[in-house]
Amino acid sequence: MERVKQVNFRELDKEIKKFWENNRIYEKVKEKNKENKEFYFVDGPPYCSGAIHLGTAWNKIIKDTYLRFKRMQGFNVLDKAGWDMHGLPIEVKVEQEFGIKSKKEIEKIGVDKFIEKCKEFALKHKEIMENQFKNLGVWLDWDNAYMPITKEYMEIGWWTLKRAHEKGLLVKDLRVVYWCPRCETALAEHEVRGEYKEVYDPSVYVKFKLKEENAYLIIWTTTPWTLMANLAVTVHPDYVYVYVDVGGETWIVAEKLLEDVLKKAKVESYKIIKKVKGRELEGLKYEPPLLEENEKLRELHNLENVHTVILGEHVTLESGTGLVHTAPGHGEEDYEVAKKYNIPIYSPIDDQGKYTEGKWKGWFVKDADNEIIETLRNKGLLVHAGRIKHSYPHCWRCKTPLLFRATEQWFLKISEIKENIIDQAKTVEWIPEWVEQRYINGVKYVGDWNISRQRYWGIPLPIWVCEKCKKYVVIGSVEELKERMINNIELDDLHKPTVDKVILRCECGGEMRRVPDVLDVWFDSGLAPYASIGSKTLKKADFITEGHDQVTKWFYSQHALSAIVFNDIPYKKCLMHGFTLDEHGEKMSKSLGNIVNPDDVVEKYGADILRFYLLSANKVWEDLKFVWSEVEDVLSLFNTLWNAYMFSVNYMVLDNFKPNEEYFKHLKDEDKWIISRVNSLAKKAIESLEIPHFHTYTWAIKDFILNDLSRWYIRLIRERTWKEKEDIDKLSAYQTLYYVLLKLCKIIAPVAPHIGEAIYQNLKTEDMEESIFMYSIDVDEHFINEELEKEMEIVRDIVDSIYRGRDRIKYSLRYPLKEIIIAGGEEVKRAVEKYGYIIKEQGNIKEIKFGEVEGKYIVKPNYRELGKRYKSEVPKVVEALMKVDGKELMEKLKESSVIIDGYEIKPEYVSIKVEIPDNIAGVEFSKGTVFINTEIDEELLKEGLMREVIRRIQAMRKELDLDIEERIKFKIEGLEFEDKYTKIIEKEVRGELSDIESSDYSKDWEIKTPTGEKYKIRIHIKRI
Ligand SMILES: [Zn+2]
């Protein structure tokens, strides 16, 4: 053991990291557990597109704390770090680096160059982020991290798709998908969840003229541009629709929405002509409003069912007109209903969202909205044009509003295995439990998974299509590809454009070329459970954890793939955590300028302070509001711990203490108590971490450090540390502190690894392990004494109430109290009997009695009430009342009314006040009352003054910066003490009273006693 100095936790971090690195501690801990039971953890891969933020820091701290605990428990933890590296986010960044904005420009630069840059970008940021994570003290297998851009990983992606294909779960289909016109690619449904934003769009009511009758169908749309692709109007077969006469024109609208529509159209008078059921409208042919503007529509107009009223159950009466404008190429439900009626799927727009035909050919569709509205107005077909604020999906990467567009894409048919997925989800231990339902609800509403992206930086789809017969094959490995390849392409890397060059031979003799698409990046991370360890069998993860956005994303994507390939869920325990917000509960964002950078927090306070803060601020599944002052509180908590540790070790060093279990034989009650407490804490820590419930773990640590160790135990033993070197009382206190600190640093090590290790390194003896992480948190059950803990709780409670009472009556702790009387039940009595000496010491009390304080019961007649009943007899009644015993009367009135001298006395006739004597102050505690006797005599006063003087000399010693053992001479002017007091002063201040001529330090003081007297004194100190 060495002397301990004040600490800078940031500097401590660095020292400990160096120690871990130089001595390969992480590797040694792994080596030690190598043969033990495996614990498989799969790291949800953070995306390598920039620096980490507070949320990612929190995520890794949760993981690290849990895994450190598991390693300490002796598990052989498989803990590869993982990275997400493909996909649009990096493509977008690289486009920015090149200063380009479209896919065409990428082709111009060269796909190979583009891919190379994407790779560079990913690797560079991986390194930046890795260092940031290490800075937080995160131990993971960084050197063997899994990266989805390696050939091996990508090959398992191919293998997975081939399995899906063999099971008939991979299909190509024309469907309406979310489409980003900027990124020029389809997006999957799960990518869009949580990406809805409130935006303003046109809200347009339009008249569609019927062919056979002189009437109009009224439709409503927020995407006027899709009118260019209108092929039908859908109504609900069971709803009632009305024909209304509006100023000579006949409109057809759902009855329930009529008022609403007419209000919008500012129509004041109208007449209902007739009512029909929706099914009666089926087959009515109409003329679409933009027939002249789009030649293709004129062509389609002649087909059966096109531009007619059709029936659909999806029509609602929530808004609009009850007649739904149907563009099968631009709406999912439109697409479904059109298929039933054999209406073609028509979409006149290209990948960039521009019209490919019609009057506005080459225009971005949204830009045409206003022109279209004007055209409708000119044609007299516009009922109303306004604006609407609604929630609309955006690209998660570039924030562009998405379009719905029918395209040919590759899908995984999740719909066919959905029931299995839901059943499998029920086998998982979800934390908190309600995540299970949230997850299952998400799965219920999910459609088939669109896995193809019309982009570059991703795992290429391993699908080759014959140019001649259109047959396709799905390739499952590089080996297989090499066997079938007819040109000789070097396949060191499986990215585009290399694989695009590979040509295969079809059975028909034709040449097969690869589908140009790449895979959805969520497919990459979905492979992690098995691809991260290069396995083609399922090893279920013992634990995964991510934020709540991942419930429908990564929790799902990895399950979907494992369900396809292995018909199982790939994890056993899943913890969901929250998001980090600013102190007002706002999302952190650049534009709000409220971002908290984890590096800054670490730089200021040290990693462990941030770690403990993030795991104690709330339950991890709730969103965390980051409050700087709360981080300060954690700093102060650890300073308290450090002070307790410094106090203990510095005394031990001073006395050259060697820990020895022999001293356990001489423990005092308070020693046994703190030893019991620290073992109870260890038990609680294990239980909490096992789940894991980090809040109960950290809260228990906090309570122990502040209340048990610092505010109580160390206070109780302070005097014992001043005893002679070989005093057994002192040595057993040291032994206790040593034991407690050693155990405590194991308990805190998972969450505060640097501080835990630092304390351990100083406490450890030669025969002990090299690092704290080679130990487990262990519980010495035989030291736990619940009764003692309970009783000590009462004692502490009583002492606290004495402090509160002293505060109230301004009676400083330095002045002894003559006596206190404690009132309470049996358990209080027992505790006071056993540990009264602690109350005496801590409360500075001469005498403790157990019992009640007899107060005076004063009966006050209530003249008003008495007057009502007894009128002129009141004086007689009062006279009678004054004679009775107040206490007895109060007891009796609790039951019922009482007869006194023949008069019935009801409770409301009197009020009874209890007055305790003037010299007694009563203070409540949780299980009773403490009555403080405030009488003070000359003796007590003198003793108090002695304490006042001692405190002031100590303060002056401190100001002189004297060492603990350095001796002094001192002189006091203005107060004199008898010998017995002088001796105590001399002992406590390590000095001798002497008539010194000159001093190193002199100071004037004023002392005010509880009785109000004032003493002006002067103290002189001289070093010896
Ligand atoms: Zn986009």
Ligand SMILES: [Zn+2]
């Ligand atoms: Zn062929």
